[in-house]
Amino acid sequence: MGNDSVTRVEQSYPRRMHDVVIVGAGTAGCVLASRLTEDPGVSVLLIEAGHRSRKLETKIPAAFSRLYRTSVDWGDSTTPQSGLDGREVVFPRGRMLGGSAAMNAMMVLRGHRADYDDWAARGCTGWSWADIEPAFARSARAEFPLAELPERHVLAEAFVHAAQAVGIPYSEDLNAEDNAGVGFVPVSQRRGRRFSVLDGYLGAARRRPNLTVVTAALVTRVLLEGDRAIGVTYRVEGEDEVEDEALAGAEVILCAGAIGTPQLLQLSGIGPRAALENVGIEVRHELPGVGANLLDHLANGLLVRTKGVETLATAESLRNLATWALCGRGPLTSNLGEAVAFVRTRPDLPAPDLELLLAPVLFEEEGLKQPTEHGLTLAVVLLRPRSVGTVTLHSADPRALPAIDPGYLGDPGGEDVATMLHGLRLARRILSQEPLAGFVDAELLPGPDARSDDDLRAHIRQLSQTLYHPAGTCRMGSDPVAVVDPLLRVRGLDSLRIADASVIPVLPSGHTNWPTVMIAERAATFVAAATTRG
Numbered sequence: 001m002g003n004d005s006v007t008r009v010e011q012s013y014p015r016r017m018h019d020v021v022i023v024g025a026g027t028a029g030c031v032l033a034s035r036l037t038e039d040p041g042v043s044v045l046l047i048e049a050g051h052r053s054r055k056l057e058t059k060i061p062a063a064f065s066r067l068y069r070t071s072v073d074w075g076d077s078t079t080p081q082s083g084l085d086g087r088e089v090v091f092p093r094g095r096m097l098g099g100s101a102a103m104n105a106m107m108v109l110r111g112h113r114a115d116y117d118d119w120a121a122r123g124c125t126g127w128s129w130a131d132i133e134p135a136f137a138r139s140a141r142a143e144f145p146l147a148e149l150p151e152r153h154v155l156a157e158a159f160v161h162a163a164q165a166v167g168i169p170y171s172e173d174l175n176a177e178d179n180a181g182v183g184f185v186p187v188s189q190r191r192g193r194r195f196s197v198l199d200g201y202l203g204a205a206r207r208r209p210n211l212t213v214v215t216a217a218l219v220t221r222v223l224l225e226g227d228r229a230i231g232v233t234y235r236v237e238g239e240d241e242v243e244d245e246a247l248a249g250a251e252v253i254l255c256a257g258a259i260g261t262p263q264l265l266q267l268s269g270i271g272p273r274a275a276l277e278n279v280g281i282e283v284r285h286e287l288p289g290v291g292a293n294l295l296d297h298l299a300n301g302l303l304v305r306t307k308g309v310e311t312l313a314t315a316e317s318l319r320n321l322a323t324w325a326l327c328g329r330g331p332l333t334s335n336l337g338e339a340v341a342f343v344r345t346r347p348d349l350p351a352p353d354l355e356l357l358l359a360p361v362l363f364e365e366e367g368l369k370q371p372t373e374h375g376l377t378l379a380v381v382l383l384r385p386r387s388v389g390t391v392t393l394h395s396a397d398p399r400a401l402p403a404i405d406p407g408y409l410g411d412p413g414g415e416d417v418a419t420m421l422h423g424l425r426l427a428r429r430i431l432s433q434e435p436l437a438g439f440v441d442a443e444l445l446p447g448p449d450a451r452s453d454d455d456l457r458a459h460i461r462q463l464s465q466t467l468y469h470p471a472g473t474c475r476m477g478s479d480p481v482a483v484v485d486p487l488l489r490v491r492g493l494d495s496l497r498i499a500d501a502s503v504i505p506v507l508p509s510g511h512t513n514w515p516t517v518m519i520a521e522r523a524a525t526f527v528a529a530a531t532t533r534g
Ligand SMILES: Cc1cc2nc3c(=O)[nH]c(=O)nc-3n(C[C@H](O)[C@H](O)[C@H](O)COP(=O)(O)OP(=O)(O)OC[C@H]3O[C@@H](n4cnc5c(N)ncnc54)[C@H](O)[C@@H]3O)c2cc1C
Pocket: 023, 024, 025, 026, 027, 028, 029, 047, 048, 049, 050, 092, 093, 094, 095, 096, 097, 098, 099, 100, 101, 103, 104, 105, 106, 107, 108, 109, 217, 218, 219, 220, 255, 256, 257, 258, 260, 261, 264, 467, 468, 469, 470, 500, 501, 502, 511, 512, 513, 514, 516
C-alpha cells in the first residue's frame, strides 16, 4: 500500500464546519485523524501544507536523504550556531502528506522507561512509563508495525560484535524498558519499503466518509473567538492572496510539528509578548513558553574509508532498483541507521545519554553529498542535551520560514561537548575491535592526527549536524511556562490542543517518531473523552 492509497484528498476546499480540525498531516496528524474517525459520528478535517508525494525516494529506504532540499522539504537551516563555529545547520523536515514520517530514517526507538517517569516527575501527570506503555502497545500493530530489515549489512553485524568486545552488552530488543546495549534497529517498513503512519494509520482511514484531507493548504492562523479556538485560516498554494476559513465545532488540534506548531501559534498572536511585538503581531494570548525549550539530538562521528566490503556507496544501480521493486530486497532496503548502541557515560545515570549509530556508508556534508567511495559512518549522538534553543518568527508573513536556533553546545557548563568527546573516544575504541577493525582502511574524519581533546572538540564544532529530532517548543507540564497541560490543552484557551513532537518536555534516550505516535494515540483518547462528555 503506497501513498496512492490516500485517494480521498480533496482539492475543493471545504467551508463547512467539521467537529475537529487537525493542522499538519505528519506523524501525529495521521495517527490522530485515523483514530478520531474510527467513531463515525466525528467529522475530521486534516489540513496539510504540502502535497501527496509521488517521489520514489519516499518509498526507497536508502534514498531518504535524497529528499533533503527538494519540494517535499521545508528547506530550513538553523541560525548561525556559535557552538558550531557559526555554521548554519541543514535542518530537514517533511512538507508533504506524512510529514517527516515520509522522509525519516524509519528507526523505531522509543527510549528508556526512566525517560517517561522523568516526564511525570516534571509535572506531566499521567505520562509515566506505566501510564504511556499501553499507547505504545496499541500503536505497534497493523498501523505501525515494527519490522526487521530484510537484510543486515555485514558492517552492521561487525559493529554489533565490536561493541560487545568493549563491554557493551548485546540487546535483543532496543525498545525494552531498559534500552541500554547494542543491537539491530527495528524499522517502519513492510516488504522492504517505507511503511509509515501515512500508509498504516491514514491508509486505514482512507475510505471513511467522516475524514476529509486537504493538501497544499498552508494554515496561517488559529481563529479565536474570545478565549476559544473556533477554526483556522489557510491559504491554498497558487492562490496566495486569498485567505479561507475552516471551522471546528469541537476542537482545533495542532500537529504541525516542533517547528510549525510554535510558528503557527505565534502567527496567531499566542506566545511571548516581546517576540510577537518584534514582528508587529498583536498579542491575543500571552504564553511565554511558545517556541522556547527547543531541544534536538546533535550528531557527530567518525567517517571511515573501508576495504574488502561493498557499502551503500554503490547501492544505486538499475539492478538494485529492480531487486528492490520486484522482491523488496537488496541494499536499497537499508535505512542506513542499521545498528545502534545506547550507553551511559556514568553508571549512575537513570538512562543512556549517548547513542552510537552505524551506517554502512559515508554520510557526508549533512547528507547532501552522495558518497564517492566505500566507507562507513560511526555517529555519536547526544541523547540528553543540556543546550536549549528557540523557534521565533523572522516576520509576520506566514510563508516565511521561522528562525530556528537550537543553541547547540551552548550549555554554560560545557557538558554537552564533554559527553560528545567521550562518545568519539568510545567510537574509536569500538572501531579498533575485530571484526570491525578488519574492514577499516583509514579514518577520514576527524583523521588519525586528531588525537588531543582540543583536536576532537574542534572536530565536534566543525562537523556536528542534527539527527532531526526537534522537540519541546510547546512543552507539556503543570508550571506557568508550560504551553500545554497534561491533557495537551493549550493553557488559558478553550478548544485548542497540541499533539505533536513540540509537547515533548525532555527528549527521550531514543528517537522521536514512535514517541510522537504515542502522544497522538493518547491525544485521541483525550479528545474522544472530551467530545463524548460534551
Ligand atoms: C530526515 C529525518 C530523519 C528522521 N529519522 C528518524 C528516525 O529514523 N526515527 C525517528 O524516530 N525519528 C526520525 N525523525 C524524526 C521524526 O520523523 C519526527 O520526530 C516526527 O515525524 C515528528 O512528527 P510531528 O507530527 O511532530 O511532525 P511532522 O511529521 O514534521 O509533521 C508536521 C506536518 O505539519 C505540516 N505543517 C507544518 N506547518 C503547517 C502549516 N502552517 N499549515 C499546514 N501544514 C503544516 C508539515 O508539512 C508536516 O506535514 C527524522 C526526521 C527527519 C526530518
